Amino acid sequence: MNIIQKILVPLQGSPNGSSAIEAGLHFAQTFGAHLSILHVRPDSRDIAPLAGEGISGAMVEEMISSAEAENSERLQKARTTFDTCMAKHNITLTSPSPRERKPGTVSASFSALTGNENEVIAFQARVSDVIVVPHPNAGDEISSSEALHSVLFDSGKPVIIAPSTLPPALGSRVCIGWNGSPESASALQSFLPWAYKAEAVQILYSEEYQRRGPHATEVKDYLAFHGIEASVQEFGVIRNNVGASLLSACDAFKADMLCIGAYSHSRLRQLILGGVTRHVLEHAKLALFMGR
Incomplete structure (x- = not known):
């Protein structure tokens, strides 16, 4: 199940x-x-339209010059971070074109585009297999991050939120959070390549959080059709906190990756993510695979 061939990592100075x-x-x-x-x-x-809002042309030019300098500094930092990592692992750098690499080989490229950050990233994600993004640092950043909302809800592709500190293994022991919803089903389907590669897979569910839909035991059978063996584990909800209970179950399994559906109680992007999703994002120490 080797269908993952292009992995996008937006690098914006986090x-x-x-x-x-x-x-x-x-x-x-x-x-x-x-x-x-x-x-x-x-x-x-x-910045130029500000000239019509009581700001002189000279001030606008100064602001543009300052913004250019800041943008160049951010680009240089991003490129240095990338080059350091590639040199550390002795990875061959190529152009973004697939015609310059042999299929199935590991390669890497760096691209710098100009435009609206959230829009450009979402558009580029639509022609990638998965997006890997840095973990936000704080709860306020998670709830208000337009960039995170953009990749989760506007890209149409699954997103992996990398932990701040990578575990010794990544994708070796994985959990699948299941509640029968369309979002969890979409995440499950996108997660199949990772589940296939994992050494151990566990499906986590709670009767208290189960929606109308297939039971976790049916997910186990579905995975078996793909040649993936998985166990099923029910977790109890402690103090009405599904997110904390789900992460506790992951810890018990010694998981290094969790697959869940991304939920929002509102379709308006400016509102915060749903409670379970937000709690998991804020407190997870493992990699999060999210789809919707």
Whole structure:
């Protein structure tokens, strides 16, 4: 099940950027895939309309110049982070074109595009197999991060949130959070290549959080059709906190990766993610595979 061939890692200067690159490279090595690092430069010309809001042309030019300098510094930092990681692992650098690499081999490229960060990343994600992003640092950043909302809800592709500190193994012992919903089904289908490669797979469910839909035992049978052996484990919900209970069950299994559906109680992107999703994002120490 070697269908993962292009892994996108947006690199925008996050302090956890190195972990995201390392995680992306690990999965590129697992699947013999291409690692595509993307840096998006904001268009400094977007500042120009401010001239009509009581700001002089000279001030606008100064602001554009300052923005250009800041953008160049961010780009240089991103490129240095990328080059350091590739040199550490002796990875061959190629162009983003698939015509310049042999299918099934590990390769990497760095691209810098100019435009709206969230839009460019979402568009590039649509022609990738999976997106690996750095883990946000704080709860406030998670709930308000437009970039995270963009890749989760606008890309149409699964997203892996890399942990701040990578575990010794990644994708070796994996859990699948299941509640019968369409979102969890979509995440499950996208997660099949990882489940197939894993050494141990466990399906986690709670009768208290089960939605109308197939039971976890049916997921076990579904995975068996794909040649994937999995165990099923029910977890109890402690103090009405499904997210914390789910992570506790992952710890008990010694999982290094969790697959869940991404939920939102509102379709308006500016509102925070659903409670379970948000708790898992804020507190997980393992890699999160999310789809919807």
